Amino acid sequence: MSSPADQPDLKAMLSDLRTLVDIESPSTDLAAICRVMDVVEHWALDLGAETHALPGGTRLFNFGTAHQVNAGDEQPILVLAHADTVWPHGTLQTMPWREDGDRLYGPGTYDMKAGIVGLFHALRALNHQWPRGGVQVLLSPDEETGSASSRAHIETAARNARAVLVVEPPVADSHNLKTGRKGTGHFSLHFQGVASHAGNKPEEGASAITAAAKAVLEVQALARPEIGTTISVGLIRGGSAVNVVPAECVLDIDLRVSTLAEAERVTAAVQAMTPDDPRVKLTILGGLNRPPFEQGDGSLGLFEQAQTAAQSLGFTLGHEFVGGGSDGNFTAPLSPTLDGLGAPGDGAHASHEHIRLDRWPDHVRLLTRLLQEV
Numbered sequence: 001m002s003s004p005a006d007q008p009d010l011k012a013m014l015s016d017l018r019t020l021v022d023i024e025s026p027s028t029d030l031a032a033i034c035r036v037m038d039v040v041e042h043w044a045l046d047l048g049a050e051t052h053a054l055p056g057g058t059r060l061f062n063f064g065t066a067h068q069v070n071a072g073d074e075q076p077i078l079v080l081a082h083a084d085t086v087w088p089h090g091t092l093q094t095m096p097w098r099e100d101g102d103r104l105y106g107p108g109t110y111d112m113k114a115g116i117v118g119l120f121h122a123l124r125a126l127n128h129q130w131p132r133g134g135v136q137v138l139l140s141p142d143e144e145t146g147s148a149s150s151r152a153h154i155e156t157a158a159r160n161a162r163a164v165l166v167v168e169p170p171v172a173d174s175h176n177l178k179t180g181r182k183g184t185g186h187f188s189l190h191f192q193g194v195a196s197h198a199g200n201k202p203e204e205g206a207s208a209i210t211a212a213a214k215a216v217l218e219v220q221a222l223a224r225p226e227i228g229t230t231i232s233v234g235l236i237r238g239g240s241a242v243n244v245v246p247a248e249c250v251l252d253i254d255l256r257v258s259t260l261a262e263a264e265r266v267t268a269a270v271q272a273m274t275p276d277d278p279r280v281k282l283t284i285l286g287g288l289n290r291p292p293f294e295q296g297d298g299s300l301g302l303f304e305q306a307q308t309a310a311q312s313l314g315f316t317l318g319h320e321f322v323g324g325g326s327d328g329n330f331t332a333p334l335s336p337t338l339d340g341l342g343a344p345g346d347g348a349h350a351s352h353e354h355i356r357l358d359r360w361p362d363h364v365r366l367l368t369r370l371l372q373e374v
Ligand SMILES: [Zn+2]
Pocket: 082, 111, 112, 143, 168, 169
């Protein structure tokens, strides 16, 4: 099925990747992230894209989309990528670019600068034969910190797309794509009690710590790990001195859910919590951040197309529901979404972060096929 022209140029891909990895781009430094985006925008312009800089730092690159070529109301394929990494400036000194056999190590390689590079090599392989409706690439600056500035842009683009392909990496050390992801939430519970001298007038005090301690057990009892709902009170802070009945206590809670129904059940139960002592006031902040990316017909249908394409390219693909979130969580409720179409490897957010050079070209060919066939 494949001709030599289909073969991605691994040497050129590595050179492009080196360019991006050499520009360290932690989520906290928008100027550095913009330098990565400028390089990518240059690649996009070379391919004839129409480009947009959106408020907050997100960039959009349109290839053959309807309003460019007046192709009627066909909806484009949306491809999501992010230019930030979890790695602070200076990481390259302790975790340098390093090739070791089939593995290429470096900060942000697997998550997900190789995904960006692979995407542009897949786009180039289309040779300006854009699919109906075209391709819209959205490059965000803040995926690793929850996508506060890009979420609205991502949702707007997803509503207008007929399918969403996410070039986050495949499941670690495998060819497996991601057809679902847990949703993530964060609650902050602020207990306000009444301070008092612990020795002279303890009865005049209302302990925020006692109320919070009871809440820790109540909240964690809401977990249902057998269906994917996990809850962890990760931070607790309160009190002012050992001899003062504590007036304040704060709990920070991490929530993971596999379904929206579970998110709603837990949120309702948390919102309904009331301290036993009426003198303790409870304020609840936060909630669900990324909704669950539920494994639905849309993503499974896209996966079947990918599986067929991979077979014809000579390799076998699997798919998984994974615990971590991505921007695919925002798009899955709005448009069929397939995630994990970046570069295979391992070690996201870890010092052994790397991609697999022997497997990478196959995944670029797969992405080219999907852009043609979805
Ligand atoms: Zn990522």
